[in-house]
Amino acid sequence: MSQRAWIATRKGLFQVLLDTHAGGPAAWRIASSSFIGEPVSMVLPGSSTHPMIAALKLGHFGVKCHASDDWGDSWHEIATPAYPSQPEDAQDEPPWKLEQIWSLAAANGVIWAGTLPGGLFSSKDCGASWQLNESLWDRPERLEWFGGGYDVPGIHSICIDSRDTKRMLVGISCGGAWLTRDDGLSWELRAKGMNATYMPPDRTDEQNIQDPHAIAQCAGPPDTLWCQHHNGIWRSTDAGALWHEIKAPLSSFGFAVAAHPTDPDTAWFVPATADQQRVPVDSALCVNRTRDGGKSFETLRTGLPQKDCYDLVYRHGLAVSADGQHLMMGSTTGNLWASADAGESWQNISCNLPPIYAVRFEAVA
Template sequence: MPNKASGVRVLVGTRKGAFVLTSDGKRERWDISGPHFAGWEIYHVKGSPADPNRLYASQSSGWHGQLIQRSDDGGKTWEPVDNKFVYDGVPGTHQWYDGTLRPWEFKRVWHLEPSLTDPDTVYAGVEDAAMFRSGDGGKSWQELAGLRGHGSGPRWQPGAGGMCLHTILLDPSDPARIFIAISAAGAFRTDDGGKTWRPINNGLHSLYIPDPTAEVGHCVHRIAMHRSRPSVLFMQKHWDVMRSDDAGDSWHEVSGNLPTDFGFVIDVHAHEPETIYVVPIKSDGEHFPPDGKLRVYRSRTGGNEWEELSKGLPERDCYVNVLRDAMAVDSLDKCGVYFGTTGGQVYASADAGDCWTPIVRDLPAVLSVEVQTLS
């Protein structure tokens, strides 16, 4: 029987705490632990690929600001580490919603991305948009200021959720190459470990900015890659699903027959680099699924040709959203796919999306979902 000796740990961040969902390789029965950090917003929890017991969590609140929590036992116990995120040098200014200039001001950590090889190295994507790095397990943080110092920085502006750096992709084939995305500045890439960055938005077309093909200003919602083919990127933009075959140097649209190409999440099958998943959302003004039907769409052709996946998902009266960090895959065979909703459900498919079941139905609004495949 496949996967009998393996297990899965799903790390869920919500508006009111973190939850850890565990199962064996069959992914039929689940244990739920939590809430951890009850009452706090948990934007993201992620485990180290180099040590699955090492987890990092971003914990924040409007009352008490930002905390970073670290676990060394797979989420059973946690210790707060350093929470001091100070911009390098004079912070400078960026665009505010009304076109005025506003100083950079740290608000929260949206995304934590542990190194692929070192459990003590972890990157943090923050609002107002910047990237920080810790090389000591979160005990201290230093900004990779070359990103914010890119000449376009004063032209960056917040999206509706704030000016957040929400996506960090580490290239498994090249430790010096990192991709990031910012709402609403766009995607950027470094090829020198974060010293210098350049925008990679050529081919994006956004009608909500004065120049639809501008170098920056695009509201990129999420980027995904398959680790075997890191120069191929998939993007869910505010509107449009996009693909790049040259590490972001150029993009082309692959929305194809999707019922709407607005959405937040996008992810790639663990074993099939051309199989990708999105959750279409009706529009930027109506953040819920079209027709009240929650559906995942899967393309087995790297985009353009999409099939509806609805078995086990609500067929009517469903008006939840699926936020940008709230989809993940495991690497079992068959590939498991998971996503969480603002209604508090976490859905899982143990057969690459063919059938879905809710692991839990009534959590606080889900902000993020990550998966660890355990051996």
């Protein structure tokens, strides 16, 4: 099986392919580009039930969504999620205006979009129309959410339970983690155990103000969740009912996390110096991997720059393929690396891409 991945950047969307030749070494190459010059905040690879979707964040003309059925050879604009009319007596500080699509996920033909300023949208018609999830938007706790990374709160992680797609957990900066068991009809907070040292001492364990930078789910068993939080790393083995803190070497600060698709004890993180600097520790890039549920870590550096390196990997900038062996990582400095051995070693694919927002794998038969 060959591999395909999509790279969403500040200046366009790139397709990268792993070419495998009999007898020769496999090598990734940039195969095509789309939307050159435009910010692509997120991409959803296509499947048999939905097209590929690219979310653009046009600097002047707002958020736009485009779909492709031919791996980016052609695109057509589809509907963009839109917030309802803001009531005059709304108590929100942020206006009800779409600023960015921060996350995209799909299951059973339903596409979910997590956005800034905090709305979750769904589409059952491949993006021809979108509906705001009002039960989450109308939660009174939402008024307590605040921006983390951006000026307004946003939904950056959507974890759909592979056993039962009516169960879904979303991660919000800053609004904790929320679980639905009934396809979005009702929601409950699921951030117990997380801790926020950026809050006053008597509020650090409050669930609704936690800043999970990213939450990744083990596809099977999906009750295992990993969270790279603003103040460290947490893991849950009960679908977010309780989170346990984990200490990683070098630094537990970072943005990205990738969860092994089948092994609930394996996950990868990219440590950075907390909190104001946000660069690799000692200017040397590495990946922390645990294979025992966070009891211990290996720090993996082979093939990554170990001197004068200031690449930061954003929360969607690290991905693992469905086989758990291929990893890909893109940085704010436009470097893109791949690993074919679960992170043991890395090869640079490009050091000249625009700042990378998101990396996503797509399996190719």
